[in-house]
Amino acid sequence: MxxxxxxxxxxxxxxxxxxxxxxxxxxxxxxxxxxxxxxxxxxxxxxxxxxxxxxxxxxxxxxxxxxxxxxxxxxxxxxxxxxxxxxxxxxxxxxxxxxxxxxxxxxISQTRLNKIKKVCEKRITDIEALMNGDFPEDLQELFLNKEGLFPxxxxxxxxxxxxxxxxxxxxxxxxxxxxxxxxxxxxxxxxxxxxxDVNSLVSEALVNHVDQMLSHAHVHTKRMIDDKDISDIFQLDVK
Incomplete structure (x- = not known):
């Protein structure tokens, strides 16, 4: 040959x-x-x-x-x-x-993308920086690991x-x-x-974060005082 x-x-x-x-x-x-x-x-x-x-x-x-x-x-x-x-x-x-x-x-698989979205929900400040063209170190590490965005x-x-x-x-x-x-x-x-879609990634993270905050706002915790307790403490007629 x-x-x-x-x-x-x-x-x-x-x-x-x-x-x-x-x-x-x-x-x-x-x-x-x-x-x-x-x-x-x-x-x-x-x-x-x-x-x-x-x-x-x-x-x-x-x-x-x-x-x-x-x-x-x-x-x-x-x-x-x-x-x-x-x-x-x-x-x-x-x-x-x-x-x-x-x-x-x-x-990228939807499963991997969903995991990334969940992490982004906890890093709203970093997401806002991402929208401004900056790439925070925490998000960089997220995208670069084996479960990140690089193929x-x-x-x-x-x-x-x-x-x-x-x-x-x-x-x-x-x-x-x-x-x-x-x-x-x-x-x-x-x-x-x-x-x-970066805009979609950011908006979903923000919406989910706000929804999570609102859901927590309606959770009854020991730190919250019932109307009856307020009435007893301050001798008020709470209606």
Whole structure:
């Protein structure tokens, strides 16, 4: 069996092809969302770094991720679109036409989501901070644990139009890192990807918390004084 050896393009060659592909798409009126990395650090925000750290923790991915870093830093991910449960991207490779990458993520189970909602009900202050664009440490730990919102390796599937026979090619790896970079720009894209409506998550937590408070307000405890006791203590006619 003979194997065809392909020479690896230089970063400059990839960038020139990426620019040409972007200009061509622009002439056709296609809106592109490229991944732009400033410096060596791919993701700087908590959510971006958490995504990249999670991906790197998967043993099945470890051997291919380094080449993906080179590609994403080089500006080869010329388009990346994040929707509910799916990411579609164009990655410039050695060929003239960019490769099409699709990453699909299984939806979070309702059981796991319900557990997260119950925890959120007890952390209303943190939820309010979440709505303001902040990500409190307590909620970060909640979302990152095994029962949290981040998907496991078996919940992620991907496909690339390149001829690489490997399950995880460098183009897919570049997109995985590109997702983390996109979370830097808009952390709420994470919830979009996982199919979770943040506004709904927050409003449900608030409503349930208020309902719980109101239900407790009607509970008769030993600290409450009956009308008869008030009458006896203060010698009043309570009606």
């Amino acid at each position: 003979s194997f065809v050896h392909y020479s690896q393009p230089t970063l400059l060659e990839l960038q020139k092809k990426a620019q040409a592909s972007t200009e061509k798409a622009g002439k056709k009126g296609r809106a592109m969302h490229p991944v732009v990395i400033q410096g060596r650090t791919i993701a700087k925000s908590y959510w971006g770094k958490a995504w990249c750290d999670t991906i790197e923790s998967y043993a099945d991915y470890s051997s291919r991720l380094d080449r993906g870093k080179r590609y994403v830093r080089g500006g080869t991910v010329i388009d990346l679109q994040i929707k509910k449960g799916v990411v579609k991207a164009l990655v410039q490779g050695r060929r003239v036409r960019p490769y099409k990458v699709t990453i699909e993520i299984q939806p 496991g390796p078996r919940q992620i599937s991907f496909d690339c139009s390149c001829p690489d026979w490997a399950r995880l090619c460098k183009h897919v790896a570049a997109v995985l890192y590109g997702i983390g970079a996109m979370f830097d720009e808009n952390p709420f894209l994470f919830f979009e990807l996982r199919g979770i």
